[in-house]
Amino acid sequence: DQQVKQNSPSLSVQEGRISILNCDYTNSMFDYFLWYKKYPAEGPTFLISISSIKDKNEDGRFTVFLNKSAKHLSLHIVPSQPGDSAVYFCAASGVGGTSYGKLTFGQGTILTVHP
Amino acid sequence: KAGVTQTPRYLIKTRGQQVTLSCSPISGHRSVSWYQQTPGQGLQFLFEYFSETQRNKGNFPGRFSGRQFSNSRSEMNVSTLELGDSALYLCASSLEGPSAGELFFGEGSRLTVL
Numbered sequence: 429d430q431q432v433k434q435n436s437p438s439l440s441v442q443e444g445r446i447s448i449l450n451c452d453y454t455n456s457m458f459d460y461f462l463w464y465k466k467y468p469a470e471g472p473t474f475l476i477s478i479s480s481i482k483d484k485n486e487d488g489r490f491t492v493f494l495n496k497s498a499k500h501l502s503l504h505i506v507p508s509q510p511g512d513s514a515v516y517f518c519a520a521s522g523v524g525g526t527s528y529g530k531l532t533f534g535q536g537t538i539l540t541v542h543p
Numbered sequence: 544k545a546g547v548t549q550t551p552r553y554l555i556k557t558r559g560q561q562v563t564l565s566c567s568p569i570s571g572h573r574s575v576s577w578y579q580q581t582p583g584q585g586l587q588f589l590f591e592y593f594s595e596t597q598r599n600k601g602n603f604p605g606r607f608s609g610r611q612f613s614n615s616r617s618e619m620n621v622s623t624l625e626l627g628d629s630a631l632y633l634c635a636s637s638l639e640g641p642s643a644g645e646l647f648f649g650e651g652s653r654l655t656v657l
Contacts, residue, residue: 462645471547471633471648472586517586521644528598529576529591529637531646536585 431455432520434534441541447505449537451518454499458520462531463492463503466515475516476503508541515539545570547649549634555655561622564652568615568636575617576646577609580631589632592617593639621654629656 433452441447449463459480464472478485478492478501485492491504505512515538519531548567556562568575577589588601592611609619615636621628631653635646 460644464648469650471635471650474645474647477645519586528593529574529635529646530588530599530601531586532588533586 430535431458432518432532432534434516434518434537436537437535438538438540441508441539443510443541443543444507447503447508447512447539447541449503449505449516449518449539451501451503451534452499453501453520453532455520455522455532456499457522458532459523460521461492461494461501462519462521463490464517464519464533465512466517466536472517505539508539510541510543513539513541547634547636547647549632549649549652551652552650553653553655555657556624557657558624558626560624561620562624562654563618563620564632564634564654566617566619566634566636566649568617568634569647572636572638572647573615574637574639575611575615576635576637577617577619578633578635578648579603580633580651581629586633589619624656626656629654 462477463475466472476487476490494501515536517536518534550565574593576591580586591599595611606622611617631651633651635648637646
């Protein structure tokens with residue numbers, strides 16, 4: 429069962445516009461959510477995170493929104509830049525022993541930002 | 544500060560062989576996790592080690608094993624390789640915490656099984 433889902437395999441955006449990447453989860457025990465960015469032949473790089481006690485977290489051009497009742501989170505990138513083109517993974521974690529070191533990842537969304 | 548270092552970066556094995564992959568975490572990080580990335584299954588958690596003890600394990604067969612040394616360096620081993628084990632194996636390190644928190648990933652070891 430896929431506990432974290434990214435339903436859009438790809439997203440294409442014009443430079444300067446907003447990119448919105450979406451993620452849904454099913455496990456109500458998840459309480460910490462992260463977004464990672466991955467370039468080809470590299471490991472994932474941490475982008476931004478949000479705890480379940482918050483509904484929004486901003487870091488520069490990146491903002492993550494969390495809707496716990498809908499079990500949905502989204503990543504907004506404003507303005508989008510060609511260098512943002514990469515695969516974006518949503519990930520979730522619980523608390524406690526079974527969560528040590530364990531992130532549950534979505535399948536990823538390929539973002540392409542056109543100049 | 545040096546990042547997570549994984550060796551080897553690429554390797555080719557044949558079915559039935561075994562392989563050992565190595566990971567050096569970021570200095571000061573005591574938790575090391577391993578993940579398998581395949582096109583079909585995405586990123587899947589293998590196991591996590593802290594202070595030389597396995598604290599958490601994913602749903603992989605016993606052919607997949609690992610260990611951590613006193614300097615926090617970690618190795619994972621896959622025995623009796625199968626074609627389906629071809630994947631990118633990623634190591635990640637992190638500070639101790641109640642949850643996985645922010646993981647710092649290495650560039651991975653690309654294993655091809657022929």
